[in-house]
Amino acid sequence: xxxxxxxxxxxxxxxxxxxxxxxxxxxxxxxxxxxxxxxxxxxxxxxxxxxxxxxxxxxxxxxxxxxxxxxxxxxxxxxxxxxxxxxxxxxxxxxxxxxxxxxxxxxxxxxxxxxxxxxxxxxxxxxxxxxxxxxxxxxxxxxxxxxxxxxxxxxxxxxxxxxxxxxxxxxxxxxxxxxxxxxxxxxxxxxxxxxxxxxxxxxxxxxxxxxxxxxxxxxxxxxxxxxxxxxxxxxxxxxxxxxxxxxxxxxxxxxxxxxxxxxxxxxxxxxxxxxxxxxxxxxxxxxxxxxxxxxxxxxxxxxxxxxxxxxxxxxxxxxxxxxxxxxxxxxxxxxxxxxxxxxxxxxxxxxxxxxxxxxxxxxxxxxxxxxxxxxxxxxxxxxxxxxxxxxxxxxxxxxxxxxxxxxxxxxxxxxxxxxxxxxxxxxxxxxxxxxxxxxxxxxxxxxxxxxxxxxxxxxxxxxxxxxxxxxxxxxxxxxxxxxxxxxxxxxxxxxxxxxxxxxxxxxxxxxxxxxxxxxxxxxxxxxxxxxxxxxxxxxxxxxxxxxxxxxxxxxxxxxxxxxxxxxxxxxxxxxxxxxxxx
Amino acid sequence: xxxxxxxxxxxxxxxxxxxxxxxxxxxxxxxxxxxxxxxxxxxxxxxxxxxxxxxxxxxxxxxxxxxxxxxxxxxxxxxxxxxxxxxxxxxxxxxxxx
Numbered sequence: 001x002x003x004x005x006x007x008x009x010x011x012x013x014x015x016x017x018x019x020x021x022x023x024x025x026x027x028x029x030x031x032x033x034x035x036x037x038x039x040x041x042x043x044x045x046x047x048x049x050x051x052x053x054x055x056x057x058x059x060x061x062x063x064x065x066x067x068x069x070x071x072x073x074x075x076x077x078x079x080x081x082x083x084x085x086x087x088x089x090x091x092x093x094x095x096x097x098x099x100x101x102x103x104x105x106x107x108x109x110x111x112x113x114x115x116x117x118x119x120x121x122x123x124x125x126x127x128x129x130x131x132x133x134x135x136x137x138x139x140x141x142x143x144x145x146x147x148x149x150x151x152x153x154x155x156x157x158x159x160x161x162x163x164x165x166x167x168x169x170x171x172x173x174x175x176x177x178x179x180x181x182x183x184x185x186x187x188x189x190x191x192x193x194x195x196x197x198x199x200x201x202x203x204x205x206x207x208x209x210x211x212x213x214x215x216x217x218x219x220x221x222x223x224x225x226x227x228x229x230x231x232x233x234x235x236x237x238x239x240x241x242x243x244x245x246x247x248x249x250x251x252x253x254x255x256x257x258x259x260x261x262x263x264x265x266x267x268x269x270x271x272x273x274x275x276x277x278x279x280x281x282x283x284x285x286x287x288x289x290x291x292x293x294x295x296x297x298x299x300x301x302x303x304x305x306x307x308x309x310x311x312x313x314x315x316x317x318x319x320x321x322x323x324x325x326x327x328x329x330x331x332x333x334x335x336x337x338x339x340x341x342x343x344x345x346x347x348x349x350x351x352x353x354x355x356x357x358x359x360x361x362x363x364x365x366x367x368x369x370x371x372x373x374x375x376x377x378x379x380x381x382x383x384x385x386x387x388x389x390x391x392x393x394x395x396x397x398x399x400x401x402x403x404x405x406x407x408x409x410x411x412x413x414x415x416x417x418x419x420x421x422x423x424x425x426x427x428x429x430x431x432x433x434x435x436x437x438x439x440x441x442x443x444x445x446x447x448x449x450x451x452x453x454x455x456x457x458x459x460x461x462x463x464x465x466x467x468x469x470x471x472x473x474x475x476x477x478x479x480x481x482x483x484x485x486x487x488x489x490x491x492x493x494x495x496x497x498x499x500x501x502x503x504x505x506x507x508x509x510x511x512x513x514x515x516x517x518x519x520x521x522x523x524x525x526x527x528x529x530x531x532x533x534x535x536x537x538x539x540x541x542x543x544x545x546x547x548x549x550x551x552x553x554x555x556x557x558x559x560x561x562x563x564x565x566x567x568x569x570x571x572x573x574x575x576x577x578x579x580x581x582x
Numbered sequence: 583x584x585x586x587x588x589x590x591x592x593x594x595x596x597x598x599x600x601x602x603x604x605x606x607x608x609x610x611x612x613x614x615x616x617x618x619x620x621x622x623x624x625x626x627x628x629x630x631x632x633x634x635x636x637x638x639x640x641x642x643x644x645x646x647x648x649x650x651x652x653x654x655x656x657x658x659x660x661x662x663x664x665x666x667x668x669x670x671x672x673x674x675x676x677x678x679x680x
Contacts, residue, residue: 082643085612086640122643122644
């Protein structure tokens with residue numbers, strides 16, 4: 001066979017590591033439908049796949065329908081009602097089944113053929129309403145086909161492949177990780193996308209934002225994923241492989257050096273002890289995070305447990321999960337963030353808003369759906385006797401939201417007391433500072449709560465008014481924008497003024513270039529993605545607090561992000577020369 | 583062979599007009615399909631020479647039947663009379679939403 005030529009694509013490094021493997025192309029949103037001839041013996045299996053997909057699609061849509069009804073009313077929810085009805089159209093499904101049996105073709109092919117027939121007729125209609133219906137039919141068709149292929153996916157996905165996709169959801173990321181996936185490479189997404197965060201925690205190299213990798217790669221192509229440089233090389237030449245292997249060795253060497261300090265605390269050379277904790281979403285990540293030497297959990301994202309199940313998890317299911325995490329973290333604390341869905345992590349994939357980042361998310365959802373909030377709080381309080389629990393509220397934009405949340409918290413405590421259910425009376429309540437309005441009034445907020453935690457990803461986006469996922473403007477997303485640094489400085493001062501600890505759980509806390517600065521600004525706790533934890537510890541242990549304070553002072557006087565980033569890089573390099581910076 | 587249907591040659595055919603303003607949109611379509619499903623008889627709707635199974639929601643949705651359009655209904659089977667009565671009643675009442 002003629003060797004294929006090498007193609008290099010550049011994206012965003014989402015999770016470190018260099019790995020090469022055969023490509024597995026995962027298509028999800030616009031399913032790729034292949035016509036396959038089956039034998040009479042396969043018919044039963046195809047019908048089973050069809051039936052499972054039908055049930056699963058119905059469940060998904062019912063969940064979406066429920067959420068849509070609750071939030072936007074019956075009007076919009078109707079779309080889903082029509083789709084649900086199509087899924088229980090026995091005439092339609094009978095003819096699909098008959099065609100599978102008669103034509104001996106795979107289920108998704110027949111589903112595609114049969115449903116597209118109706119879709120075509122609707123699209124021909126001059127009536128706008130009808131053409132709209134055609135989109136519903138398209139939706140339901142794709143959902144059905146996706147669910148048919150999901151079954152296939154689990155059975156056909158070969159271990160040790162590189163998953164190539166347009167986009168991956170957190171659920172996909174976790175699903176593949178159970179099957180020894182080597183790496184991920186996706187067209188869309190940024191480093192803050194949930195899938196990227198997860199792949200880092202799962203220690204699976206990944207590159208996102210490659211734009212069209214899924215179009216360049218063919219099934220079974222050899223693909224080299226460089227999660228340090230953020231590149232993907234399709235059909236790499238021998239020279240390329242050799243070069244990447246060399247880099248891989250250098251990274252390995254440095255990583256083995258880091259292992260030596262894993263069990264030591266994050267203390268500066270002049271004795272200031274910093275709390276270095278980890279961000280997690282699933283209890284399965286725990287083993288890795290302790291291996292990395294984290295002192296507790298500074299951010300436990302509770303969305304995972306919600307995204308995993310079809311319905312909202314019950315109090316008992318939540319309690320079991322929280323208890324496991326709290327027990328594993330002992331003797332350290334776990335900062336549990338209450339459900340933070342919305343924005344890019346909506347619960348139901350079809351719920352949409354004009355402007356989700358400025359829409360219904362975080363605490364706004366929880367206060368609108370108090371039953372959801374209270375159930376989660378009860379589970380958290382019950383878990384609090386099994387270790388140290390802190391509760392953190394996401395997307396707070398003003399004092400009123402905090403007071404209302406505290407009322408609900410008090411109500412939960414009363415209820416537990418009434419039922420003689422034990423809980424820790426001293427559970428600390430804090431807020432995530434990620435909305436500029438909350439940052440401005442950080443001092444007032446600090447008087448209402450026990451701790452503050454800076455969520456930099458959203459804070460930066462909101463502060464600079466830039467959507468990081470939007471390629472046209474993403475270069476404006478600057479961690480070291482002077483306004484970002486002054487805001488962080490302001491929040492830390494506000495917390496300390498009222499003797500409240502301030503931590504940071506956003507991505508910036510895990511950026512080695514930012515460590516000196518954050519240390520110098522007085523941050524009490526860094527909660528980072530587990531993968532970078534040893535590196536951050538290495539930096540903290542290599543510098544003095546006094547020096548970092550001087551560096552921070554200098555940075556606060558600088559006017560541009562370029563000056564700041566350069567200055568920090570130069571200093572970091574001088575103080576920790578063995579660090580490999582990309 | 584099982585007993586022949588009571589009336590195998592005589593099916594019921596009837597023309598109806600859509601009365602309700604929104605036409606045969608989702609809710610009436612659903613009501614129609616649900617009603618038809620209660621009967622054994624086959625139920626077909628013919629519009630502009632095009633024939634669809636009246637027990638299929640996706641089929642009924644495809645009809646794009648707006649207010650004022652006329653449809654040919656055909657019932658065929660043991661309980662065709664009862665089916666026709668009930669379905670036609672639904673059209674005459676404008677699906678209770680005129």
